Amino acid sequence: MISLNYEEEFSEIAKNLKASEIRELLKFTQQPDIISFAGGLPNPKSFPVEKINSIVENLLKKEGASVLQYGSTEGVNSFRDTLSEFVNERYNIKTKRENILITAGSQQALYLLAKIFINPGDHVIVEAPTYIGVLTAFQSYSPKYIAIEMDDNGMDTHLLEEKLKELKKDGIKPKLLYTIPTFQNPAGVTMSLDRRKHLLELAEEFNLLVIEDDPYGELRYSGESLPILKSMDKNGQVIYLGTFSKILAPGLRLAHMIANEEIIHKAVLAKQGIDLCTNTLGQYIARDYIKGGYLIEHLPNIIRLYKGHRDLMLDMMEDEFPENVRWTHPDGGMFLWVTLPPKIDAEMMFKKAIAHKVAYVIGSAFFPNRDHKNTMRLNFTYSTEEQIKEGIKRLAEVIKEEIS
Ligand SMILES: Cc1ncc(COP(=O)(O)O)c(C=O)c1O
Structure with a gap:
């Protein structure tokens, strides 16, 4: 029996494929008691399950x-x-x-x-x-x-x-x-x-x-x-x-x-x-x-659902976040972008956020050269309204602690 050293066998391209640190960080967000604004998932309530069911039935029949x-x-x-x-x-x-x-x-x-x-x-x-x-x-x-x-x-x-x-x-x-x-x-x-x-x-x-x-x-x-x-x-x-x-x-x-x-x-x-x-x-x-x-018929339902989530998250941030934090006010989509005071490193703060049972994606992950350490991305489509309320309160606490 010979034993192969797979690492040596991999192609140059495969050798360059590395698991991103972000994926590693995202693992923490899957603990059930964590409110995660990290993922980029649509809300399952937006999926037209019944309609897809009837379309599939018809397709297979016809x-x-x-x-x-x-x-x-x-x-x-x-x-x-x-x-x-x-x-x-x-x-x-x-x-x-x-x-x-x-x-x-x-x-x-x-x-x-x-x-x-x-x-x-x-x-x-x-x-x-x-x-x-x-x-x-x-x-x-x-x-x-x-x-x-x-x-x-x-x-x-x-x-x-x-x-x-x-x-x-x-x-x-x-x-x-x-x-x-x-x-x-x-x-x-x-x-x-x-x-x-x-x-x-x-x-x-x-x-x-x-x-x-x-x-x-x-x-x-x-x-x-x-x-x-x-x-x-x-x-x-x-x-x-x-x-x-x-x-x-x-x-x-x-x-x-x-x-x-x-x-x-x-x-x-x-x-x-x-x-x-x-x-x-x-x-x-x-x-x-x-x-x-x-x-065309269902789009307004998705829009209504997500608009409510966006408005709630923005209102909560307005009420809870400290003054020297800024964020975007998106007219659509699934995300908003938070800029913390320059001295705050969102990557360092991440552990604290997990300890407070709330998660985000660190903003530097979205820059090819990994700078802009004081930024983060929040998703507002996936969490429930209760989770948005509680999660933003928790996140505000984390940010305030980090600033002080
Ligand atoms: C900007 C952008 N492009 C592409 C994708 C990939 O989408 P999919 O492969 O599901 O069509 C996403 C998913 O989040 C995205 O945000």
Whole structure:
């Protein structure tokens, strides 16, 4: 019997895959008596269980075994057609079946985009802070990150312009720009219309590909809705990612990439080596859910539920948090972003929070270079109203102790 040293056998890419410290920290949050604002889960009350049940029953009765068969890598044609009709009308874009790839969540779409676009050392522009999952999806392809600061109006496109000019002087052309313009994860902020226009002007001037990740756009609780970047994209530079995770159910693992046909074709080739096709039954379920008008019918229920949670969390923070703490006031989505006084380190404070039976995600995890130690992300969709009330009280105590 020989015994293999697996560590030696792993590929260079696998050797670089490390469990994030954040995942380690999140383990603490799963203790049953902890009120956790750390996760990013939708509220299970938002899942239309009965409706999905009746759609599945109908599908199996009417279409039988075909809904359980492998499908094409691009996605089920009738679902892509239904989806293109839906997004064209709702987002004022002109997309066809050929521009749509159905993926196993938008997380997979991010991975596919890294696979088809990023060579090690390529420059990728992200927002500061950005979605942790994009850093995970891209990590095997070892890009260099350029993080652009945000304010209440999203990514600061004037800083972006300066940075792009600087890079051009050094002969560097970034490969991709990744943005979550609406109800950003983690910051909760939304890019203003002026900045959306400016960003696209810059994309044109500097010949940039833009990934518009939009899992939360449909979850608006206040304010005016804004056009998606894709609807203002004249040159096919925007790759739009939508998902059913937050408006239907994340367990279906169903999302869509909308892009120029050439990009879709390459992403299909990359996907063939990963999973052949996205879960077929889920695609039929989502098709009939949209076609039957249930998505449009049910969205206001989700919005009502989450608006209540957001308002309650903001009110509680207003009442309980000390004066020198600031936070964002998101018009939608699932998260808000807290900035503590500069001397407070949210990572150091985490243990104290766990001792007080409350949890958050430390903000530095959302920055490629792990700075901004005095920040944290709070989720307001998953906890019950009672948990929000009690959890914010506990968190306020922790912060006050830490400040004093
Ligand atoms: C900004 C962003 N992108 C992508 C995802 C991945 O979503 P899914 O793979 O469930 O579609 C998430 C999930 O939280 C997210 O917040």
